[in-house]
Amino acid sequence: MSNQFQSIFDNQKKNSLILRTESIDRRRDRLKSLRSWILNNKNRIQQALLSDLKKSATDTDISEIFTVTTEINDALAHMHQWARPRRVSPGMTYLGTTAKIQPEPKGVCLIIAPWNFPFNLIGSPLASCLAAGNTAILKPSEHTPATSKLIREMVEETFEPNEVTVVEGSVPETTALLELPFDHIFFTGSTNVGKIVMGAAAKNLSSVTLELGGKSPVIIDHTANVDDAAKKIVWGRFTNNGQTCIAPDYIFISEQAKEKFVASAKKYVKQLFDSKNQGMADSDDYSRLINTNHTKRLVEILEEAKSSGAKVEFGGDYNAEEKFIEPTLLSNINESNRIWKEEIFGPVMPMKVYSDIQEVIEHINNNDKPLSLYLFSRSRKMKKLITRSTSSGSMAINDVVVQYAHPNLPFGGVNHSGIGKSHGQFGFLEFSNQKSMLHQRIGLTNALLFYPPFNGFKKWVVSILIKWF
Ligand code: NAD
Numbered sequence: 001m002s003n004q005f006q007s008i009f010d011n012q013k014k015n016s017l018i019l020r021t022e023s024i025d026r027r028r029d030r031l032k033s034l035r036s037w038i039l040n041n042k043n044r045i046q047q048a049l050l051s052d053l054k055k056s057a058t059d060t061d062i063s064e065i066f067t068v069t070t071e072i073n074d075a076l077a078h079m080h081q082w083a084r085p086r087r088v089s090p091g092m093t094y095l096g097t098t099a100k101i102q103p104e105p106k107g108v109c110l111i112i113a114p115w116n117f118p119f120n121l122i123g124s125p126l127a128s129c130l131a132a133g134n135t136a137i138l139k140p141s142e143h144t145p146a147t148s149k150l151i152r153e154m155v156e157e158t159f160e161p162n163e164v165t166v167v168e169g170s171v172p173e174t175t176a177l178l179e180l181p182f183d184h185i186f187f188t189g190s191t192n193v194g195k196i197v198m199g200a201a202a203k204n205l206s207s208v209t210l211e212l213g214g215k216s217p218v219i220i221d222h223t224a225n226v227d228d229a230a231k232k233i234v235w236g237r238f239t240n241n242g243q244t245c246i247a248p249d250y251i252f253i254s255e256q257a258k259e260k261f262v263a264s265a266k267k268y269v270k271q272l273f274d275s276k277n278q279g280m281a282d283s284d285d286y287s288r289l290i291n292t293n294h295t296k297r298l299v300e301i302l303e304e305a306k307s308s309g310a311k312v313e314f315g316g317d318y319n320a321e322e323k324f325i326e327p328t329l330l331s332n333i334n335e336s337n338r339i340w341k342e343e344i345f346g347p348v349m350p351m352k353v354y355s356d357i358q359e360v361i362e363h364i365n366n367n368d369k370p371l372s373l374y375l376f377s378r379s380r381k382m383k384k385l386i387t388r389s390t391s392s393g394s395m396a397i398n399d400v401v402v403q404y405a406h407p408n409l410p411f412g413g414v415n416h417s418g419i420g421k422s423h424g425q426f427g428f429l430e431f432s433n434q435k436s437m438l439h440q441r442i443g444l445t446n447a448l449l450f451y452p453p454f455n456g457f458k459k460w461v462v463s464i465l466i467k468w469f
Contacts, residue, residue, distance in 0.1 A: 002176050008165050009108060009180045012135040015162035016107040019133050024083050028076055030130045035072045037158045038065060044150055045119055052144040054288040067405065068123030074407060074424050075131035082428045093469060094446055098439045103432035105133030107183030112174060114189040115141035115290050116243040122151055125186045128427030135163055139177060142170035143290055182206045184431060191416050209420035209430050212413050213343045215249040216372040217364055220261060221382050222254040229376035230264030235272055236400035238327045241287045242347040246372040248400050249344055251351040252360045258353055266314045269327045280326050289323040289346060296320050298346040301338040308334035364390045368416035374400045393417050
C-alpha cells in the first residue's frame, strides 16, 4: 500500500512543478471539466447519495451539487484576480524598491473528507485546490461507499492521475497517506481525528486546514421572534438528519420564549419533514442516519438523558436497525449528561432554560470554541454582548447554517472547531503560498546603513529610525 501511494505522490510531485509554470487558463480548463462532469452526471450523484444517506434528489441538488458548482463558478469568475500579484507600498524605508505578494501553488495536496456531505466536502475543496494550481490526492469517507466509488469514477473520467487521484479506504489507508510529505493537507472531520492529522502533518511540516466539529449553541432571548426562530432551527437541526457540522447542537432559551418555541418547533417539524403525512419513518423528506453504530450511540445518549430526568418535548421514537430517530426535542437537561457534552450529530436537540445571560456566556467560554454560534434576538444590546463576549468560527444572528454558503464569507472554525478557512478566495489562499517578492535596483540597497563598520553617522541614522519609524 505504502509503495503504491508513494508512487502516486511522486508522479504528482513531478507534475506539480510543471503546473506552477502553466497559465491560469489551464487551471480554468480543469475546473470547467470538473463542472461539466458534475452537470452531465447529476443523476449518478443523486443515486449515490440516495443509497448512502437516503437523501432526496432535490436535497442532493442543493447541499451536494449546487455547493460545489458555485465554488467552481466563483473560482472561474475571480481566479485571474485572486492569482494576480498584489503590489504593496515600499513605505519610507524601502523607497526605490518594488514589492508584491505573489500567490503560488503549494504543490501536492491531500484532501480528506467525512461522510455527512460526502460529495460536497470533496468537491468544494478540490475546486479551491485546482484553482490555486495544485495537484490533489482525494480520500473520501469509507462510510459512504456509493459516493466514494462515484468520486473515483469522476476523477478517473476527468483528470490524469498526476493531476488528481482518489484513494479509497479507511483508517489504514489514511494513516499511510499521512506519512507522505504533502505540501498541504485539507481535512474535514471530527476534532479527535483532526488532532491525529495535525500530529502526522507536523512530522513533515505540511501546512493544514482543519475543518472540524463540536457543539454549536443557539441562544433565544425574550425579544426574539420565536416562531421565526423555531422554523429556522428545525430546518437547520433536522435537515440531513442532524448530521451537519454547523447544525444548531443545543439551545439556551429564555423562560418567556420556551412554551411558544416548543409549540412552533413541533408544528414546523411536521410542516417541513412530513408534509405529506407519510409518518416520519416513511417520509421522503426525512433522510437517515449514516449507520447503525452511529444510531446506537445517539440512542444511548438519548436514553441516558431521559433516565437523568430529561423531558421529551416531542419525538423520542427510534428504530436503531432502520437507522431512524424521530426529530426530538429534550428539555430539563442534566449538565453532566453526554448529550450536553459531546457533539450530538443527529436529530436530537437538548434545550435549557436560562435566567441570566452571563451564565450562558460563561458556559460557552468554558467549553471548546464552537464552529458556529447562533443568536435569535431583536435586542441590539444582546447582539453586541454575545458578539463581543464569545468566540466561534462563525456567528449568525436570526438564522442558522446559511452563513456556510455566503459567497464572500470565510468558512471555518477556531481552535478545537478548526484551523484555517475555506470557500471562495479564502479557499484559494489556503491552497496558495503567499510569496513575498522584493525587487531591488542593481547597485542599490537600503540595507547599506546596516552594513558594518558602524560609524557615527550610521549610529545617528539608526537612532532616528528607532525613534520615528
Ligand atoms: P471522522 O473524523 O471520523 O472521519 C473523517 C475522515 O478521516 C474520513 O475520511 C476517515 O476515513 C478518516 N479517519 C477516521 N479516523 C481516522 C484515523 N484514526 N486516522 C486517520 N484518518 C482517519 O469524521 P466523520 O465521522 O466522517 O464526520 C463527522 C465529523 O466531521 C463531525 O465531527 C463533524 O462536525 C465534522 N465535520 C466538519 C465539517 C466542517 O466543515 N467543519 C463538515 C462536515 C463534518
